[in-house]
Amino acid sequence: MIQENSEVILTVRDLTANVDGTQILKGLNLEIKAGEIHAIMGPNGSGKSTFSKVLAGHPDYEVTGGEVIFQGQNLLELEPEERSRSGVFLAFQYPLEIPGVSNLDFLRVAFNAKRKAQGLEELDAFDFDEMVREKLDVVKMDDRFLSRSVNEGFSGGEKKRNEILQMAILEPTLAILDETDSGLDIDALKIVAGGVNQLASPQNATLLITHYQRLLNYIVPDFVHVMAAGRILRTGDKELAHELEAKGYDWVLEEAGVGV
Amino acid sequence: MTQVTSLARSSDRATALSQLLELRPALQASNWWQELREQAAARVQEMAIPSSRDEDWRFTDLSPLLQVEFQATSARTEAIEPSSIPEAAQSCLVFVNGTFAPQLSSVEMPEGVSIASLSQSNSEHLQPYLGRQQGADEVFTSLNTASFTDAAVVQIARNAIVETPIHLVFISHTSSQAIVQPRALVVAEANSSVAIVEEYLGFGEDVYFTNAVTEIWLEANARIDHTRIQRENSAAFHIGKTAVSQDRDSHYACRAVNLGAKLSRHNLEVYQTGSQTETVMDGLTIARDNQLSDTHSILALTQPYGTSSQIHKCIVDDRAHAVFNGKVFVPKAAQKTNANQVNRNLLLSPKARVDTKPQLEIVADDVRCTHGATVGQLEADEVFYLQSRGIDAATARRLLTTAFAYEIIDRISIPSVRETLGGLISP
Numbered sequence: 001m002i003q004e005n006s007e008v009i010l011t012v013r014d015l016t017a018n019v020d021g022t023q024i025l026k027g028l029n030l031e032i033k034a035g036e037i038h039a040i041m042g043p044n045g046s047g048k049s050t051f052s053k054v055l056a057g058h059p060d061y062e063v064t065g066g067e068v069i070f071q072g073q074n075l076l077e078l079e080p081e082e083r084s085r086s087g088v089f090l091a092f093q094y095p096l097e098i099p100g101v102s103n104l105d106f107l108r109v110a111f112n113a114k115r116k117a118q119g120l121e122e123l124d125a126f127d128f129d130e131m132v133r134e135k136l137d138v139v140k141m142d143d144r145f146l147s148r149s150v151n152e153g154f155s156g157g158e159k160k161r162n163e164i165l166q167m168a169i170l171e172p173t174l175a176i177l178d179e180t181d182s183g184l185d186i187d188a189l190k191i192v193a194g195g196v197n198q199l200a201s202p203q204n205a206t207l208l209i210t211h212y213q214r215l216l217n218y219i220v221p222d223f224v225h226v227m228a229a230g231r232i233l234r235t236g237d238k239e240l241a242h243e244l245e246a247k248g249y250d251w252v253l254e255e256a257g258v259g260v
Numbered sequence: 261m262t263q264v265t266s267l268a269r270s271s272d273r274a275t276a277l278s279q280l281l282e283l284r285p286a287l288q289a290s291n292w293w294q295e296l297r298e299q300a301a302a303r304v305q306e307m308a309i310p311s312s313r314d315e316d317w318r319f320t321d322l323s324p325l326l327q328v329e330f331q332a333t334s335a336r337t338e339a340i341e342p343s344s345i346p347e348a349a350q351s352c353l354v355f356v357n358g359t360f361a362p363q364l365s366s367v368e369m370p371e372g373v374s375i376a377s378l379s380q381s382n383s384e385h386l387q388p389y390l391g392r393q394q395g396a397d398e399v400f401t402s403l404n405t406a407s408f409t410d411a412a413v414v415q416i417a418r419n420a421i422v423e424t425p426i427h428l429v430f431i432s433h434t435s436s437q438a439i440v441q442p443r444a445l446v447v448a449e450a451n452s453s454v455a456i457v458e459e460y461l462g463f464g465e466d467v468y469f470t471n472a473v474t475e476i477w478l479e480a481n482a483r484i485d486h487t488r489i490q491r492e493n494s495a496a497f498h499i500g501k502t503a504v505s506q507d508r509d510s511h512y513a514c515r516a517v518n519l520g521a522k523l524s525r526h527n528l529e530v531y532q533t534g535s536q537t538e539t540v541m542d543g544l545t546i547a548r549d550n551q552l553s554d555t556h557s558i559l560a561l562t563q564p565y566g567t568s569s570q571i572h573k574c575i576v577d578d579r580a581h582a583v584f585n586g587k588v589f590v591p592k593a594a595q596k597t598n599a600n601q602v603n604r605n606l607l608l609s610p611k612a613r614v615d616t617k618p619q620l621e622i623v624a625d626d627v628r629c630t631h632g633a634t635v636g637q638l639e640a641d642e643v644f645y646l647q648s649r650g651i652d653a654a655t656a657r658r659l660l661t662t663a664f665a666y667e668i669i670d671r672i673s674i675p676s677v678r679e680t681l682g683g684l685i686s687p
Contacts, residue, residue, distance in 0.1 A: 056648050059640065080647035089648075096645040100663025109659070110649035117650070149663075166649060 001202065002222050006034040007071075009174055009205045015066035016230075017054050024050040026230030027066070032174065035202040039216055040209045041241060042227035043249050048209045049093060051227070052178040056090035057083050071173065084110075085117035087173030091163040091180050098150040103162065106150045107132060111169050135168040139195045157188030164195040175199070176207045181215035193218030213245035226252045233258060273308035276326045277399070281305070283332040283439055284407035292387045293378075300391070300405035307399045319583040319615040320525055320554045325497055330469055333357040333438035340364065340433055345457060346676050348427035351375065353412050356431045357440045360410050364429075372420025372452070378411035378445070386413065390445055393475045393503035394531045395558070400499045401527075404441045404473040411443035416452040416482070425455040425674050432470050432492065433463040444474040448482035448510075455485040455673055460500070462493030462520060470521075472500040478510035480534065485513050487672050489681070492520035494549070501527045508534025508563070515672050517681060518545040518553050528557040532594075536565040543572035544668035546685060547580035547612075554583035561594045570601040573668055575661060576612035583615045590622040590629060597624060601631040606638070606664050608657075662686045 010032040017025040024047045032038055042048050054061045055068065057080035068075040075083060098106065112122040123131065136143060139161040151159050160180055167175055177196065181189055196219050200206055208219060216224070216238060224240040225232045228249065233256040234240070244252070281304050287297065309326060310317040340356065353375055354364035360377035369375050378386070391405045412428045430442035448454060458474060470492060478484055492498045498521040506512050516526055530539050539559060547553040559568055574582035584603045605614040618631040638660050646656035665685050672678050 056644075058644055079653070080644060081650050081652045084648055084650035092645065092648075096639075096642050098642060098645070098660065098663060100666045101659055106646075106649070106659075109651055109655070110646075113650040113652070113655075170650065 001035045001037075003033070003035045003202060006202070008033050009071060011069040013067050015051075015054070015068060016064045017050060018062045018064055019050060019060060023064070024230055025054065028231055030225070030232060032205045032207065034205055036223065037200060037206045037208065037219060037221045038223045038225065039221040039241065040207065040225045040227050040232070041211070041213075041244055044211075046228045047230040048227050049178055052090055052176050052209055055083075055088060055176055056080060081113065084170070085114045089167050089170055089172030089175045091160070091167060091175065091177045093179040093182070095151050095159040095163050097152045097154075099152050101150050102146070103148055103150050104129070104132065104146040107166065107169055110166065114170060132169065135165060138168045138198055139164045140191050141165060156183045157185065160184060160188065160192050161195070164192055164199075168195065168199055171199075173204050174207065175204065176209065178209045179211060180208070181210055181212060189215065190218060213241045216241045228253050228256075229258045272326065273311060277307055277309050277403070278305060280330060280403060280439055281406060283330060285332060285409050287409050290383055293383060293390075296391045297406050300402045303397060303402045304399070304406050307402070310399060316556065319581075320523070320552060322523075324523060325469065328437055328467055328469070330439045331437050333434050333440050333468075340431060340463060343429070343459065343461065343680065345425065345427050345674065347674050348425045348457065351424050352427040352429065353377070354429045354431065355410065355412060355442055356433055357438065358408060358410060358442050360412075370422055370424050372417040373422055373426065373454070374415045374417070375426065376413050378413050378443075379409065381413055386445060389447055389475065389477055391475075393505060393529075394560075395501075395503055395529050398501070398527070400471050401473050401501050401503075404443060404471050404501075407441045408443040408473075411445055414444070414446045414454075414456065416448045416454045418449040418451060420449075420452045422452070422454040425457055428456065428458045429461065430459070430470070430472060431461045431463065432468050432496065434466060434468045436466045437468060439469045439471060442470065442472045446474070446476045446484065448476075448478050448484050450479045451481045453483040455487075457487045457489070457674065457677060459489045459491070460498065460520070461491050462496050465493060465495060467495040467497070469497040470500070472498070474500070474502050476502065476504040476512070478504070478506045478512055480507045481509040482507070483511040485673050486515070487674065487677055488514060488516040488526075489677075490516075490518045490520055490524060490526065491684075492524065494520065494522060494551075496521045498524040499527075500525070502529065504530040506530065506532050506534070506537040506539065509536050510534070511538040513540035514542065515668060516541075516543045516555070517668070518543070518555065519684060521551065521553070523552045525554040525556065528555065530558070531560045532563050532566055535563040537563070537567070539566070539568040541568070541570040541572075542668050542671055544665055545572070545574040545582050545584075546665065547574065547582050548577045549580060550578065551580045552583070553580070555585070557586045558589070559587070559599070560589045561597050561599060562589070562591055563593060564595045564597070566594060566597045566599070568599045571668065572603045573664065574603075574605045574614055575608065575665060576605065576614055577608040579609070579611040581613045581615075584633075585617045585619070586631075587619045587621065588629065588631070590620070590624050590627055592623045594624045595626045597627040597629065599627070599629040603633040604664075605633070605635040606661065607635060608638070608661065658686065
């Protein structure tokens with residue numbers, strides 16, 4: 001939802017970043033305001049996932065230039081956990097399995113870390129349990145998922161739903177969904193999209209990173225960006241996604257003068 | 261020159277062993293027990309403290325043991341509060357420095373259980389069991405057999421299903437440099453079932469040497485759920501033997517948790533004497549600072565239709581060193597055997613070290629056997645995943661390390677033991 005005079009949540013200016021000494025991001029610019037849903041699309045190797053990892057602070061990604069301002073603070077100076085506590089959430093493309101840590105304990109530790117950082121009292125196991133059970137409905141998850149180890153033995157769809165459950169509990173200001181739709185069947189996709197839509201509000205913003213236009217039928221973006229060669233080459237509205245679906249990416253790259 | 265040196269060393273090692281033997285207290289025992297002692301003593305006189313040239317001690321250097329001049333021990337019971345297990349509040353047998361401590365014990369045993377210290381019981385009927393396990397000739401086992409003056413004896417009567425766990429506590433509480441030789445004997449008669457918690461605790465900060473032997477006999481269709489916890493003090497030496505015989509259709513499960521001692525070795529040996537037995541040998545070793553913690557297991561599946569599973573995990577930090585050697589023998593007679601063995605190791609520091617050697621020796625051809633070992637560090641991606649959810653890196657590492665250990669702790673059947681161990685391993 002595009003709103004008049006709404007607060008800028010994220011500003012990215014001329015961002016460059018390396019992985020293993022190879023430059024992947026080559027001057028990326030983006031601005032996201034409260035209430036908005038943005039989608040970044042692009043071919044494989046365009047740097048989409050790198051961008052999401054850089055925003056979340058993955059140690060393997062080295063920022064070499066530019067800046068990222070999140071709600072007035074320099075995001076790049078913060079540790080990954082500080083970014084999370086201040087309201088950045090990354091739903092992973094491949095959520096990790098953590099044998100031996102129960103989903104419920106994991107969610108509670110994460111939730112209370114944020115509460116503590118905000119100067120709020122931590123929720124005890126009992127109150128937290130109650131809160132989680134309400135959130136389960138957002139992703140239509142069975143409560144037996146809570147007692148299982150984090151993502152261990154979960155199907156692809158269950159892992160992605162578990163990501164959205166974490167998002168529902170942490171209530172981020174900026175949610176970045178990295179290929180959350182890939183590999184999902186249509187029922188799981190509807191559930192995941194329904195969860196994301198339910199959590200979107202005029203106060204927060206969503207950044208979808210995807211390969212497929214299909215997701216955007218269920219989560220309707222306000223802006224669609226085409227990314228290739230480490231930059232955003234073109235920005236449009238949801239119609240751009242349909243155009244990409246019909247015509248592919250080559251024309252955008254050609255118009256931007258980027259070699260395919 | 262080399263030969264002279266090595267001869268000199270091996271004679272040092274023989275001298276050191278006979279000095280340990282000389283520390284054994286005199287004993288007024290029944291004839292058969294006396295005979296057992298003397299036979300073992302005669303064996304010890306022909307032996308030496310093993311060196312790293314012995315294949316079984318390749319990674320565990322016992323030289324530090326030679327540098328301590330050990331003393332005989334005496335019983336002390338002041339200022340001791342053994343860890344208690346509420347589930348076993350009425351079935352707890354405590355030994356201090358190898359001697360039964362009735363004032364610390366409580367033995368209102370459930371029906372079908374006889375529990376006693378050997379020195380107080382009519383022992384004739386134990387003759388076929390005590391010191392009769394395979395592997396009894398091993399040097400430290402022999403030293404214990406030659407030296408022990410008392411033993412915890414647990415007998416479960418035929419068909420008795422014992423719901424209350426039995427807690428055997430062996431405390432070392434010595435002034436200095438003592439050798440303590442605890443001994444236990446468990447006999448589960450046919451169709452009986454029991455859970456046993458065997459715990460080694462060390463008080464004080466002085467160096468001492470615990471040389472323990474536990475023998476366990478499962479008769480046909482018996483079940484024993486065994487938890488062994490080693491929490492010696494951080495200066496101690498601990499060498500412990502668990503020798504188990506399993507008759508047909510019996511089920512033996514061991515969860516061994518090694519936390520203490522400066523240098524420790526657990527020899528876990530299971531011998532099958534009848535078909536269709538089930539054996540579980542799970543282990544958890546946590547070694548920090550400059551601890552050395554060694555587990556050697558032997559599983560001899562000599563009969564058909566046996567099943568076994570073993571998961572041994574080591575968490576090694578600082579400059580500590582863990583050793584795992586697991587032998588599984590499946591000779592020709594052991595057809596239709598199903599044996600699995602896994603050793604997983606987590607190294608938390610660049611100076612930490614683990615030596616692992618899972619060994620499967622299969623002659624039978626109609627079997628399913630798997631084994632393997634992994635050595636790794638905490639996955640950077642796992643730590644990042646937790647960080648991305650607001651959990652700081654140190655907490656993330658602790659959570660992941662604890663989770664690694666919990667795979668074993670969760671298999672312990674007694675809730676309060678799980679809880680206590682959980683508290684001990686999460687700093």
